[in-house]
Amino acid sequence: MPIPRSVHGAVVTDSIPAPSIPAPRAGDPAPAPIPQPVPRPAPRPIPVPVPPVPGHRFRIFKQDPTVADPAVRSVFVPTVVLNGPTDARVSTELPGVTPVARNTTGDFEFEPDTAEFDCAHTFAVVRETVSMYERHNDGAPIPFAWNVGGNIDRLTVFPRAGSGANAFYSRAAKALKFLFFTPQGGTSPVFTCRSLDIVAHETGHSILDGLKPGWLSSGNTPQTGGLHESFGDLTAIFLALSQPDQAEALVALAKADLHARQFLSALAEQFGRALGLPFGLRNADNDLKLSEVGNEVHAISQVFTGGIYDTLADIYAFERIRQARTKDPTIVLIEVADHLCKLLFDAIVAAPATDATYADVVNGMLRLSAERNDPANHRTFLRNRFALREVVVSPTPLDAVLEGRLNLTDPDYTGDGTHEVTNVEPADRNSPSLRADQDRSTCCGTMQMPEFQHIDANTLAAGGPLTDQDILAHELANLRQAFTK
Numbered sequence: 001m002p003i004p005r006s007v008h009g010a011v012v013t014d015s016i017p018a019p020s021i022p023a024p025r026a027g028d029p030a031p032a033p034i035p036q037p038v039p040r041p042a043p044r045p046i047p048v049p050v051p052p053v054p055g056h057r058f059r060i061f062k063q064d065p066t067v068a069d070p071a072v073r074s075v076f077v078p079t080v081v082l083n084g085p086t087d088a089r090v091s092t093e094l095p096g097v098t099p100v101a102r103n104t105t106g107d108f109e110f111e112p113d114t115a116e117f118d119c120a121h122t123f124a125v126v127r128e129t130v131s132m133y134e135r136h137n138d139g140a141p142i143p144f145a146w147n148v149g150g151n152i153d154r155l156t157v158f159p160r161a162g163s164g165a166n167a168f169y170s171r172a173a174k175a176l177k178f179l180f181f182t183p184q185g186g187t188s189p190v191f192t193c194r195s196l197d198i199v200a201h202e203t204g205h206s207i208l209d210g211l212k213p214g215w216l217s218s219g220n221t222p223q224t225g226g227l228h229e230s231f232g233d234l235t236a237i238f239l240a241l242s243q244p245d246q247a248e249a250l251v252a253l254a255k256a257d258l259h260a261r262q263f264l265s266a267l268a269e270q271f272g273r274a275l276g277l278p279f280g281l282r283n284a285d286n287d288l289k290l291s292e293v294g295n296e297v298h299a300i301s302q303v304f305t306g307g308i309y310d311t312l313a314d315i316y317a318f319e320r321i322r323q324a325r326t327k328d329p330t331i332v333l334i335e336v337a338d339h340l341c342k343l344l345f346d347a348i349v350a351a352p353a354t355d356a357t358y359a360d361v362v363n364g365m366l367r368l369s370a371e372r373n374d375p376a377n378h379r380t381f382l383r384n385r386f387a388l389r390e391v392v393v394s395p396t397p398l399d400a401v402l403e404g405r406l407n408l409t410d411p412d413y414t415g416d417g418t419h420e421v422t423n424v425e426p427a428d429r430n431s432p433s434l435r436a437d438q439d440r441s442t443c444c445g446t447m448q449m450p451e452f453q454h455i456d457a458n459t460l461a462a463g464g465p466l467t468d469q470d471i472l473a474h475e476l477a478n479l480r481q482a483f484t485k
């Protein structure tokens with residue numbers, strides 16, 4: 001009870017409250033120590049230093065010299081590149097020019113129409129292609145076909161390898177070679193290295209030869225050859241769509257409709273025009289069916305490329321509508337293309353080591369798409385598109401897609417409301433694309449290389465470097481036998 005007391009004559013009540021904690025008594029445990037404030041760290045200088053980022057600017061043609069938008073741009077290659085240009089995986093070779101030295105800012109930015117530009121541009125596009133697939137490989141390096149048993153030899157890029165209207169990848173040479181030619185009636189040469197599409201296409205061959213070393217042998221079924229040629233073309237498309245400026249230019253030009261005619265589907269514009277092909281070397285946005293292409297590998301490849309391209313267009317149309325209020329259409333396109341490219345990459349890795357067919361890859365994509373919980377309609381688009389092209393049998397009616405009534409808004413759309421099928425049958429097991437010998441007459445230079453024409457699929461599938469002895473093994477064995485008689 002407070003005790004009343006007088007202050008200057010007034011009676012007040014003492015405001016000191018009675019203690020709520022009883023006084024310590026003998027035998028009580030010692031009180032817990034009072035926590036002391038943690039000393040603050042000494043202030044850091046501002047701005048806070050960040051770790052230095054390795055990397056260099058390169059100037060490249062974003063499509064090829066005939067495409068004005070996008071034309072020449074600077075790109076950032078976020079890895080250490082030495083004079084050459086060369087890095088741990090890729091080197092550049094042009095006698096009298098290489099090694100090309102970095103400029104005073106440590107970058108590889110040169111004027112177009114010079115040998116230095118061609119070296120830097122070609123290296124950068126190869127490097128970007130390798131990096132794109134390494135990202136799809138969960139960041140792990142992808143071996144080139146000779147990188148077995150601890151071999152770390154680089155891929156050597158020859159931007160001006162010689163005269164000719166072609167370009168090729170050679171496992172025996174561990175090289176990409178880009179030729180140049182002067183078209184009939186023309187005065188100035190066309191350098192194949194200046195086309196992003198051609199460089200990406202040939203780099204695609206080198207990547208796929210590392211992933212599936214048996215696939216380049218002409219002893220495989222024609223569809224396996226078609227997968228190789230198609231992988232090259234799709235690499236060019238996916239590389240373009242991994243670059244925000246290209247994706248944005250495409251969305252603007254095509255008003256977000258991938259079936260509008262624009263630069264993306266017309267591959268290798270300059271090269272194609274020089275050969276008299278008005279829409280580029282290959283048209284990814286085609287309608288070819290297997291029954292229309294026989295056993296010529298390049299023609300067969302367009303069926304697969306077209307099926308993937310249509311699937312990309314369908315998924316993009318759906319996702320663009322679904323995300324219209326939350327994302328810019330360019331961002332949606334970059335994400336959809338990245339997602340589909342990863343799905344294709346994983347399905348190829350999972351496909352057979354030799355004699356892989358389109359149905360193998362399509363079924364791998366269906367299975368992996370379900371496993372990673374993509375919307376069901378992504379798989380419906382894929383099945384429909386490859387059924388229309390007579391690659392697989394559709395488990396659901398194709399009326400809607402044939403009549404242009406695609407359901408682009410229902411993520412659960414399966415074609416008939418009941419089926420969710422992730423394994424489909426080949427449409428025609430007797431198709432020449434599955435049973436005939438490979439005809440590579442209109443393929444790129446890679447498919448014409450002797451090592452891929454004369455070494456059998458199982459030998460190639462073992463991987464490792466190749467020598468002239470390997471290519472001539474059959475003839476040399478015959479000679480040995482003849483000379484021992």
Ligand SMILES: [Zn+2]
Nearest residue numbers: 229232444446
């Ligand atoms: Zn090719």
